[in-house]
Amino acid sequence: MGELLTLPVPETLRATYVAALPAPTADPRELVRERVARHVAPPLRDLVLGMLDSPLMALDLRSAEDVPPPPARLLAAYGATRADLAALAAASHLLVVHASYRPGWPPAHEWAARAAAGAVGRPVVDVFTPQVLAADLLERSLPDPDGAVRLVDWMLLPHTAGRHGFWFTTRGLARFGLPELQTENVPPPLVETWGRFLNGVARRLLDLWLAALSAGAPPPVVELPEIVSVGLQDVAAAHGERTVLRREVAVRLRLDPVDTGDGEEPVLTVLAADDGPDRLEHLCAALFGSSSPAAGWS
DSSP states (O other), rough: OOEEEEEOOSSSSSEEEEEEEEEOOOOOOHHHHHHHHHHHHHHHHHHHHHHHSTTTTEEEEEEESSSOOOOOHOOOOOOOTHHHHHHHOOOOOEEEEEEEEEESSSSSHHHOOOOOHHHOOSSSTTTTTTTEEEEEHHHHHOOOOOOOOOOGSSSOOEEEEEEEEEEEEOGGGGGGTOOEEEEEOGGGGHHHHHHHHHHHHHHHHHHHHHHHHHHSSOSEEEEEEEEEEEEEEHHHHHTTTOOOOEEEEEEEEOOOOOOOSSSSEEEEEESSSSEEEOOHHHHHHHHSSSGGGGGOOO
16 A cells, blocks of 8 residues: 655745736736736636735836846747747846745636736746746646646656666646656656656646645645556546546655755655566556557557
């Protein structure tokens, strides 16, 4: 059965987005209110306007000359185009949108801040990642009228090559109060498949986390199982898809500290439930039916 992992629950979660403006505005709050009322559909519109009229959302209009230049190389590594970077450099002012909310569902801090920033300026920078959000990605990532989103629109999977394979990390689970995931020594032929596998692990873990937070006020800690089953339905759900296939595999989660330069933060290392050679290959083959994730949907 495995042990239980004890994860602290943050008191508050915060989101920050930056919208590039071609000119200053006399009243940033009124600009956001007018643009959101015009361009954002309910019920998300009601959420954004409600937070705008509360201490949960703050706006900070700054002259671009008073702000350090954006980290162009890092933004480019996360997909920013030359046109995106040029538009940021050409902006006369930047509107910084801050929002905060308690852990749980919905992640109102993220939804409201992203929608507000997207309504008033382009391009928009998600400071958490950091990532320049193209218009289609920003709009697609926002919740539909039923509150459904695709986890892959809120999470990146940066990976770097090493001597013994690739090191994978997630960048997005912390939006919900969870530690990020990591895996070491992923074989090069498995990079694409393991990325899809990690999306499924993240979706399953988020479901367990939200279920533990669903009753009343958030507890100080949440206990999650060390051994977690991950299925094709979790992978599909992370991508906003569905599948009738029920294959599942077990993974083991290990809570590890990682030095971020500003101190240590916990991460969850994803391991095969049973150690052995080629364990990651065996996990992917057992779940997807081959080394290719596409084969798992047939």
